[in-house]
Amino acid sequence: MVKFDGAKFARYLKYDEMVALLQEVAADHPNLTKLYSIGQTHEGRDLWMMEVTNRLAGDPNHKPGFYIDGNIHAGEVTGSAVCLYTIGYLTSLYGDDRWVTELVDRVTFYILPRISADGAELFLTTPHVLRSSTRLYPGDESEGGVTPGDVDADGHILQMRIEDPDGEWKVYHKDPRLMVRRRPDDTEGKFYTILPEGIVEDYDGVEIKFKPSKWGLDINRNFPAHWEPEAVQRGAGPFPLSEPETKAVADFLVAHPNIGGVMAYHTTAGAILRPLCTGDDGKMNPKDLAAYRAIGELGEELTGYPCISVYEGFTSGAPLKGVFMDWVYEHLGAIVYSTELWDAAARAGMPRVFGKAARRTDEDGYKLLQWNDRELAGKGFEPWRPFDHPQLGPVEIGGWRSKFVLVNPPEPFLEGECRKNMLFTLKHAAALPQLEILELRAEAVASQLYKITAVVTNRGYLPSNITEMAKTIKKAKPVVAELSLAEGARLVHGKAREELGHLEGRLSLGGYSPPNPRKKKVEWLVQAPSGTRVSLAVSSPRAGRASAEVVL
Numbered sequence: 001m002v003k004f005d006g007a008k009f010a011r012y013l014k015y016d017e018m019v020a021l022l023q024e025v026a027a028d029h030p031n032l033t034k035l036y037s038i039g040q041t042h043e044g045r046d047l048w049m050m051e052v053t054n055r056l057a058g059d060p061n062h063k064p065g066f067y068i069d070g071n072i073h074a075g076e077v078t079g080s081a082v083c084l085y086t087i088g089y090l091t092s093l094y095g096d097d098r099w100v101t102e103l104v105d106r107v108t109f110y111i112l113p114r115i116s117a118d119g120a121e122l123f124l125t126t127p128h129v130l131r132s133s134t135r136l137y138p139g140d141e142s143e144g145g146v147t148p149g150d151v152d153a154d155g156h157i158l159q160m161r162i163e164d165p166d167g168e169w170k171v172y173h174k175d176p177r178l179m180v181r182r183r184p185d186d187t188e189g190k191f192y193t194i195l196p197e198g199i200v201e202d203y204d205g206v207e208i209k210f211k212p213s214k215w216g217l218d219i220n221r222n223f224p225a226h227w228e229p230e231a232v233q234r235g236a237g238p239f240p241l242s243e244p245e246t247k248a249v250a251d252f253l254v255a256h257p258n259i260g261g262v263m264a265y266h267t268t269a270g271a272i273l274r275p276l277c278t279g280d281d282g283k284m285n286p287k288d289l290a291a292y293r294a295i296g297e298l299g300e301e302l303t304g305y306p307c308i309s310v311y312e313g314f315t316s317g318a319p320l321k322g323v324f325m326d327w328v329y330e331h332l333g334a335i336v337y338s339t340e341l342w343d344a345a346a347r348a349g350m351p352r353v354f355g356k357a358a359r360r361t362d363e364d365g366y367k368l369l370q371w372n373d374r375e376l377a378g379k380g381f382e383p384w385r386p387f388d389h390p391q392l393g394p395v396e397i398g399g400w401r402s403k404f405v406l407v408n409p410p411e412p413f414l415e416g417e418c419r420k421n422m423l424f425t426l427k428h429a430a431a432l433p434q435l436e437i438l439e440l441r442a443e444a445v446a447s448q449l450y451k452i453t454a455v456v457t458n459r460g461y462l463p464s465n466i467t468e469m470a471k472t473i474k475k476a477k478p479v480v481a482e483l484s485l486a487e488g489a490r491l492v493h494g495k496a497r498e499e500l501g502h503l504e505g506r507l508s509l510g511g512y513s514p515p516n517p518r519k520k521k522v523e524w525l526v527q528a529p530s531g532t533r534v535s536l537a538v539s540s541p542r543a544g545r546a547s548a549e550v551v552l
Contacts, residue, residue: 009088010415012077012408015045015121018113021084022048029091031055032104038112039248042135045117047248052090053108060108062545064432064460065259067334068425069112069249072220072264072324074119074130078341078408078417079265083113085418086425100426106544107429110256115245116219127157129403130215131235133243137217138230144202145209146195152387152397159399160195161384162392167191172362175369177383177398180362200391221320222246225327226278233321240322249324253332257475260432260466260542262328262336263425268407270343270352271314272299272307272424275329275336278319280312285468291335291507295431295461299337299424306352307337316355333470335462337428339421342409347371372405380405433460433505433543435479438519440536440548445525449492450552452524456481456538458503459518464543465502477541479503481522484535489528489552498522503543528552 013021026035032054037046053060068086070079090109093100114120118134127150148157161169161179169192172178182191193208201211218235227233227240241247253259274292281289296307308314310325320326328336346352348371350364372380384398404410409417439455456479458464465476479500485491504517526534532552539545 004089004092006085006088006415006419009085010081010418011084012081012124012404012411012414013084014124015114015117018080018084019046019048022050022087022113025087025091026050029094032091032094033087034060038252039244041116041118041245042133042243043118045121047112047115047117047245049252050087050111050113051108052087052104052111054094054105057105058545061256061258062539063106063108063258064261064434064542064544065108065110065256066261066263066425066429066432067110067112067253067256067259068263068265069115070265071113071117071120072115072132072245073218073266074116074132075123075403075407076265076267076341077120077124078267078414080113080120081414082265082341082418082421083111085415086422087111087113089422103426103430106434107432108258109429110252110259112249115249119215123403127155129157130213131217132215132219133217133245134215135217135243136214137237143209143211144200145211146200147198147211148196149198151197151199151389156382156401158197158382158397158401160197160387160389160392160395160397161192162195162395163190164193165191167193169194172366174366177381178362178365178369180365197397203391217243219243219246220324221322223250223322223324223327225322225330226319227322236322250327253328257477257541258544259332260334260462261428262334263428264324264336264338265421266338266340268342268344269314269340269354270305270346271340271354272296272303272305273310273314273325273338273340274307275310275325277310277315277323277326278321281309285472287507288467288469291462291467294507295335295428296337298427299339302424302427303339303420305339305343308354310338314354318355329467329469331473333465333467333473333475335428335466339424341417341421342407342413344368344371344406344409347375376405376410380410431461433458433462433464433466433503433540435459435464435503435538435540435543435546437536437538437546437548440550442526442534442550442552444552448527448529450526450528452483452526452534452550453521454481454523454536454538455519455521456500456503456546457519458505458543460505460543461507462505463502463507464505464540466542471502476502479520479538479540479543481536481538483524484537485526485528486532486534489526489532489534492525492527494522494524500538503540526552
């Protein structure tokens with residue numbers, strides 16, 4: 001049994017390190033991989049796509065396709081790690097693990113580890129944080145206020161607390177590190193104002209404002225589905241697909257109609273998200289909803305995360321516009337999930353709450369500090385220390401080192417996070433449709449006249465069209481059977497190219513179902529000499545291709 005070196009892939013890598021690892025894997029597995037750029041970022045970095053499939057087992061474009069990406073948000077670098085881990089797992093275990101081998105033989109994986117490559121590089125190499133692209137947006141730099149920065153030069157941007165009798169915060173009685181909100185009846189004691197660590201531009205000695213981030217883009221609000229301008233949807237960009245990163249991703253997906261399954265990795269919440277982002281489940285086709293729930297249950301079992309609707313369960317009815325996930329489902333008709341990786345709060349013993357219910361108690365904050373002390377030897381939280389601030393005078397700087405504690409898992413936890421989420425994605429990929437020719441036979445009905453009978457089935461869980469939405473928007477092409485005759489043979493009845501429609505999978509809405517919705521029979525009459533070979537190929541972009549031949 002080959003031992004998979006997961007630690008080699010479960011790492012937070014800078015761009016050049018990531019590219020070097022991808023190139024190494026591509027060189028080591030030439031029959032399983034193809035590495036290429038699908039475009040460039042705002043700063044000119046290549047967006048590297050790793051294609052993983054057994055190229056000797058068929059044309060990658062003629063197999064069911066599964067697309068995986070990570071790190072569309074700059075600081076959510078756990079997503080990149082899961083993508084790299086998946087690449088390593090598939091290539092390392094191919095030929096040794098039967099399930100992996102069968103999956104790589106019949107599915108083409110398209111894996112884009114890092115979309116916001118510019119933003120991730122800034123996140124990994126400086127103390128700064130940002131949402132996605134480094135392109136300046138919306139562009140108004142005139143307004144002053146608090147600008148986050150590493151004023152004490154310790155390599156982190158933390159928080160500042162300032163003694164203030166009118167401040168909104170106080171020290172928690174169980175732990176002097178924890179700041180909690182002041183109650184309405186708190187009138188005695190020491191109180192504080194809390195600000196991000198940084199400088200205060202244009203400070204007048206009295207009023208402290210917050211300067212808008214110069215990196216205001218959120219490229220996961222830049223997709224065409226329900227896109228709204230900045231005044232409605234923050235970070236949306238000037239128009240749909242205005243950014244080179246989103247345009248490259250969209251162009252790639254549209255150019256690969258075989259892709260029926262999609263996974264996008266984010267952080268942080270500990271939840272598997274599914275569409276819709278702008279409406280409740282009642283607006284989704286019931287069959288599609290059943291598929292989302294059934295596959296999502298596999299994810300719940302493997303990851304321990306709940307699988308929830310964005311609109312109903314994650315944002316509590318607050319619509320998100322221009323989101324990748326809704327675009328993939330509503331405009332392409334594929335099944336797409338977006339996993340919010342990592343769950344420090346849940347590991348500290350807090351219940352998972354989202355949306356309007358997500359407000360935490362003082363005791364929750366205390367539990368998180370206890371977890372930090374127990375699991376990280378206290379290193380995730382920087383104790384408050386005095387600092388003479390150039391504008392504000394005496395302050396204290398401290399707080400969570402959130403980048404690799406709250407936003408992304410500390411490295412000892414990273415491989416476990418990668419493995420369980422990768423396994424869910426592979427289970428989703430295994431649910432893709434799979435065409436097979438169950439039977440191909442020739443029966444002589446007269447001298448040099450034969451009836452050719454074929455029975456075709458879909459052995460996958462999902463139907464050949466993937467979703468009912470794909471039918472509605474006409475993105476689902478039917479299964480086609482094509483008969484090829486040797487020279488000297490003639491088709492007497494039937495068409496050489498027969499459209500069989502869509503073949504159902506094992507997906508069920510419950511109750512009784514027809515016994516053969518997954519199978520189709522097709523017949524031809526062929527005139528040919530005895531011993532002539534007749535070939536049949538059946539195909540559908542999202543269900544793959546199968547072939548067989550019979551001798552007359």
